[in-house]
Structure formats: C-alpha cells, structure tokens
Amino acid sequence: LTTLVPGPAPVLGKLTPVTDADVDCLAQRHLFLKENRSWDLKDRTIGAGQRCRHGWPQVLVMDPIWPGHRLGDVVRLTCPLLVSAIDRYEKQGALRGYNSRVAKDPAWRSQLYASHVAQRDLRQEL
Numbered sequence: 001l002t003t004l005v006p007g008p009a010p011v012l013g014k015l016t017p018v019t020d021a022d023v024d025c026l027a028q029r030h031l032f033l034k035e036n037r038s039w040d041l042k043d044r045t046i047g048a049g050q051r052c053r054h055g056w057p058q059v060l061v062m063d064p065i066w067p068g069h070r071l072g073d074v075v076r077l078t079c080p081l082l083v084s085a086i087d088r089y090e091k092q093g094a095l096r097g098y099n100s101r102v103a104k105d106p107a108w109r110s111q112l113y114a115s116h117v118a119q120r121d122l123r124q125e126l
Helices: 010-014 020-030 035-044 080-091 094-104 106-125
Strands: 045-048 059-062 075-077
Touching: 020 035, 020 045, 035 045, 075 080, 080 094, 094 106
Parallel strands: none
Antiparallel strands: 045 059, 059 075
16 A cells, blocks of 8 residues: 555645534534534534535534543534435445555555544544
8 A cells, every 4th residue: 555644634624613503414414413403413513515516514523522532533424415415325335445445456545544643633633
C-alpha cells in the first residue's frame, strides 16, 4: 500500500451551518430519538455538507467524542432520499461487488486506504 502523509481535512472548510430542521431529521429519521434529545445532537454537530436539491444536508459532520468518552460517527449520511437510494443499491449487492473489486484491483485498494487515512485525519482534526 502507498504510505499517505497525514494532513488537514479539506472537508471542514466546506461546511454550512446546521439548522434545527437538519438536527430534527437526523434525530427522528436516522437515530430514532425523541424530540427532547435533539438539542444534544445540535451541540455535537459541527456542520452540514453539500445539500441535495431538496435542501437536506447530504452529510453532517459530528464531534466524534460522545458522552462517556465513546467514539461516535464522524460523518453521517443524512439526506432521506440519498439514504433510501443507497439502501436500495446495497440491497442489490453493491457491497459484495465493491469488496470483490477491492480484492482484485490494486487501484481500488489504494483508494480505500486513502479513504481510511482521510477519515483518520478528519477525526484528528476534530
């Protein structure tokens, strides 16, 4: 594998502020939390990524340290339409195909490794 040098996470400069509607979407549709817990999510959400054509953030960037010093999600896919589309895609066997391709193709393995390094760097920067 290629050795990648850690660096700043470029995603942080592209975030937009999180709205109450964004947090409600995450709390109710993805984490199945009651409304009275959504304030905690807003405090833990650093920003929203690109928004879909319907105005939903496609991704929220979260503080990775949760109560009790547990590590939580750093990036959470949040657009309900995108989540549904990816669910359908995964049910069609996309992950099996992806894993097979990664096992056979050095370029795909290298890209997967680069993604892991980017995730590590984002956690460190947060």
